[in-house]
Amino acid sequence: MRVTQPKVSQTDSSARSQLPDTRIVTKTSLTIRLAIVFAFSMFVASTRMARVTIVTADSGASFRIDLPLGIPLDLWNYFIPTDNPMSEAKVALGRELFFEKRLSADGSVSCAVCHDPRFGFTDGKAAPEGIHGRKGTRSAPTLLNAMFNAGQFWDGRVESLEEQARQPLVNPDEMGNASIDEVVARLESIPEYKTRFQEVFGGPVNIGSLGKAIAAFERTLVSGNSAFDRYMAGNRDALSDSARQGMLLFNGKARCSVCHTFAGVFAVSQSFPFFTDQMYHNTGVATNGRSFDELSRKAAALAKAGSDRKELERLAREPEAGSLGRFLVTGNAMDIGAFKTPSLRDVELTAPYFHDGSAKTLEEVVEFYLKGGKDNRYRDWQLEPIRLSDQERAELVEFLKSLTSDSIKRLAETAAPKSLP
Numbered sequence: 001m002r003v004t005q006p007k008v009s010q011t012d013s014s015a016r017s018q019l020p021d022t023r024i025v026t027k028t029s030l031t032i033r034l035a036i037v038f039a040f041s042m043f044v045a046s047t048r049m050a051r052v053t054i055v056t057a058d059s060g061a062s063f064r065i066d067l068p069l070g071i072p073l074d075l076w077n078y079f080i081p082t083d084n085p086m087s088e089a090k091v092a093l094g095r096e097l098f099f100e101k102r103l104s105a106d107g108s109v110s111c112a113v114c115h116d117p118r119f120g121f122t123d124g125k126a127a128p129e130g131i132h133g134r135k136g137t138r139s140a141p142t143l144l145n146a147m148f149n150a151g152q153f154w155d156g157r158v159e160s161l162e163e164q165a166r167q168p169l170v171n172p173d174e175m176g177n178a179s180i181d182e183v184v185a186r187l188e189s190i191p192e193y194k195t196r197f198q199e200v201f202g203g204p205v206n207i208g209s210l211g212k213a214i215a216a217f218e219r220t221l222v223s224g225n226s227a228f229d230r231y232m233a234g235n236r237d238a239l240s241d242s243a244r245q246g247m248l249l250f251n252g253k254a255r256c257s258v259c260h261t262f263a264g265v266f267a268v269s270q271s272f273p274f275f276t277d278q279m280y281h282n283t284g285v286a287t288n289g290r291s292f293d294e295l296s297r298k299a300a301a302l303a304k305a306g307s308d309r310k311e312l313e314r315l316a317r318e319p320e321a322g323s324l325g326r327f328l329v330t331g332n333a334m335d336i337g338a339f340k341t342p343s344l345r346d347v348e349l350t351a352p353y354f355h356d357g358s359a360k361t362l363e364e365v366v367e368f369y370l371k372g373g374k375d376n377r378y379r380d381w382q383l384e385p386i387r388l389s390d391q392e393r394a395e396l397v398e399f400l401k402s403l404t405s406d407s408i409k410r411l412a413e414t415a416a417p418k419s420l421p
Helices: 027-044 073-078 088-098 161-170 180-188 191-201 207-218 227-232 241-250 292-305 309-316 362-370 390-401 406-414
Strands: 053-056 063-066
Touching: 063 088, 088 191, 088 207, 161 180, 161 207, 180 191, 180 207, 191 207, 227 241, 241 390, 292 309, 362 390
Parallel strands: none
Antiparallel strands: 053 063
16 A cells, blocks of 8 residues: 655745645644554554665666665655655656755755755754845754655645645745746756756656655655664664663653654554654744744634635734744644644754754753743643653753664765765
């Protein structure tokens, strides 16, 4: 069984970010998608985890990838959409496009500017910078394992890597093109790309093929083989005593696994091993926005009145409206100030943290949650203050660092342009 790929992440920008084209996404549709993922995870739990070279041939052309320890073969294959099968040529084209600054209006911004291998495929900034130095209002999430996301961007407004790859092209705070046609015409005028698109897709450059090529490359950005993965595979020396204690705290007293799930049933957790519930929560970070109180009142009024798409778009254009998070997608009052639970894999490399980059270190993240987040009317009910000693806090951070892939860490330390796994 296969499904069309869930979603991925690229930079979230300003409140002017595009909303879904055809409908308001509901919690019901998200619940259905998550139920599919969970049901599949129960099946995969009974299969052996893959770490060797595999081949897929759905397109008639073979494709080989070495999956790292901790990422099951069947899970990876499950998230390859049937309308965009993998091929070596497509991935190579997508890699070139990922680093191609000519995708932007002024030739200064590529996907890799905001998703840099040196920073775990983020940019190391609280807010990404687009053309002419324009700043977005949400941090750039990592693209590592983004193919497994249940929604792209911090607010989950699109469901596929293909669509995620297209949106920044015409975002005025990112690549700043006036239209998709402008991007297509620019690439079509470059002989190399004109030839490559013809070879890979059998036709001229178009936005659909452009998104598919970049998405295919992003599906090779799979991270695993961390100390945690080796420990779970049976190497009991892979984790330090401190990290092992941190793991117990993570799944127990510290209550991190309430949202960053791996649930203690290790066989099941390994089938979807990304330390996220794929849901959206108001933890209070949204209140860092100076206008959040006023905006949240407007959002609540719209939700009560039964907001339609035009009203949500109008609200989204207000200054700092991005702090409303998922609400601008669903129109549901439960989503006011709610943002996606990110994966914790490679979290050591992806500072600063939260959708606004307001936490500079993992220690600051731990401190924020031990206080129960920041109080507001819409804060998730599951958050509550927790007491940990200084030693326990240090142990929790050591466990989080054990989720870092060895290969991704080496890449971050040595990466040069186009130096990719």
